[in-house]
Amino acid sequence: MTRRGPGRGNNGRVRRASAQVGRVPRVAGRRCAVCASEQVPDGEPDARRLVAVLHVTFFLLLGSSMARFVQRHGGEARAPWVLALAVVLALLYVAGSWRGGPAVPLLPPGARVPWPPVRRLVWLGAVVVTWAVLVERAPSFGWVAVPLFYAALRTLPPPAAYALVTVLTVFVIIAQLTLAQRFDLDLVIGPAAVAAFATSVFTQMQRQAARQRALIDDLIRTRRELAAAERRAGTLAERQRLSMEIHDSLAQGLSSQRMLLQAADRTWDADPAKARGHVRTAASIAEHNLTEARRFVHDLAPADLARGGGLPQALRALAERGGDDRLTVRVHIDDPGGVVLPDPVRSALLRIAQGALANVREHAGATTAALTLTVLDDQVVLDVADDGRGFDPAALPEVPSGVRGHGVPAIRARVRQLGGTLTIESAPGEGAVLTAAIPLEQPQ
Numbered sequence: 001m002t003r004r005g006p007g008r009g010n011n012g013r014v015r016r017a018s019a020q021v022g023r024v025p026r027v028a029g030r031r032c033a034v035c036a037s038e039q040v041p042d043g044e045p046d047a048r049r050l051v052a053v054l055h056v057t058f059f060l061l062l063g064s065s066m067a068r069f070v071q072r073h074g075g076e077a078r079a080p081w082v083l084a085l086a087v088v089l090a091l092l093y094v095a096g097s098w099r100g101g102p103a104v105p106l107l108p109p110g111a112r113v114p115w116p117p118v119r120r121l122v123w124l125g126a127v128v129v130t131w132a133v134l135v136e137r138a139p140s141f142g143w144v145a146v147p148l149f150y151a152a153l154r155t156l157p158p159p160a161a162y163a164l165v166t167v168l169t170v171f172v173i174i175a176q177l178t179l180a181q182r183f184d185l186d187l188v189i190g191p192a193a194v195a196a197f198a199t200s201v202f203t204q205m206q207r208q209a210a211r212q213r214a215l216i217d218d219l220i221r222t223r224r225e226l227a228a229a230e231r232r233a234g235t236l237a238e239r240q241r242l243s244m245e246i247h248d249s250l251a252q253g254l255s256s257q258r259m260l261l262q263a264a265d266r267t268w269d270a271d272p273a274k275a276r277g278h279v280r281t282a283a284s285i286a287e288h289n290l291t292e293a294r295r296f297v298h299d300l301a302p303a304d305l306a307r308g309g310g311l312p313q314a315l316r317a318l319a320e321r322g323g324d325d326r327l328t329v330r331v332h333i334d335d336p337g338g339v340v341l342p343d344p345v346r347s348a349l350l351r352i353a354q355g356a357l358a359n360v361r362e363h364a365g366a367t368t369a370a371l372t373l374t375v376l377d378d379q380v381v382l383d384v385a386d387d388g389r390g391f392d393p394a395a396l397p398e399v400p401s402g403v404r405g406h407g408v409p410a411i412r413a414r415v416r417q418l419g420g421t422l423t424i425e426s427a428p429g430e431g432a433v434l435t436a437a438i439p440l441e442q443p444q
Helices: 010-019 045-073 079-099 118-137 139-155 158-180 185-267 272-300 310-322 343-364 408-417
Strands: 328-334 368-375 379-386 421-426 432-439
Touching: 045 079, 045 139, 079 118, 079 139, 118 139, 118 158, 139 158, 139 185, 158 185, 185 272, 185 408, 310 328, 310 343, 310 368, 343 368, 343 379, 343 408, 343 432, 408 421, 408 432
Parallel strands: 328 368
Antiparallel strands: 368 379, 379 432, 421 432
């Protein structure tokens, strides 16, 4: 069953299910938003774009400085050495960028930032030394330091990065004063302001990214805890249901047998006929209890799955038994990869199908029902559609009532126990569509 789009009501969805229940609806392209949200990439898109902009800025500044130097000093004897140093600086920068990103991880605010690997320190030192020699030879290359600010901030812990940015800023100021051949306060304040602005912007971005990562980790952890709590609650609800059934059937029957046998023992000599009557009644109760015990075993271990063949064959067998001259049950399996489902998932889906078909037979008054099993990469989806009289989903109870049977509350409990979702779409006179989606990777 596909999700409803904007402005699409239940009635339209159910009318299509009722009209097309003969050709079973096909589920395709469904993705698990909860599972997808669990995996956070190492490099955020904004961070990757910033790094790309820094790389482009570095080479633009380096290229413009080389062009300016060639234009003004191309005939001087130092020109080949300066150009060679510029090429070496470009190669070193490319080598460092090619080997990997920053060594500084995203840590919670206040956490101690470790030092990067030695190879990153060697690379950064080689780049800074080459740039410093280049600026000493040709001061016009001073503004190439702006991208190097970010290289230092992305590689070193904050105290060391701030110190290196200060040293680079001093070199830039000296280079600008050398080019001007006079003291100008703007040439001192300008590079310092640029360095302070770049450092503050980068630091703020890092802190914001760290807070976002911590928030995402907290949300993921909270969701896993909620999923585990729902599974535990579902398990407790199922245990409570079984305990109530055992108490109301097997335990009561055993208690009756004990009292009848005790009564037979007391009256055996005085009234043998009455004692034999008590024994026969106890035997009848024992036979009934045996039937109840077999039903419990059947509920806990589905016989269709125990025979082998997997869930598709079990659903087809269920459809054959569930259909008669008044109800036709069709089955459609969409499993292109032939995925082997875990035993709890197979058992739950089969029980859900049994319960849903039982509701269709007892309450829907339908002539056609359709079971659709769709196996995707991250979840398995079971759709049960019928063309019956329909109902109001809002009137269904949300919590299992403890009453034995195949009702919607029991189906909902089974789905929640496996961390899945149950969707019911129906309207009076419009049929019904029940969709159970269970993730294949169960949350921890």
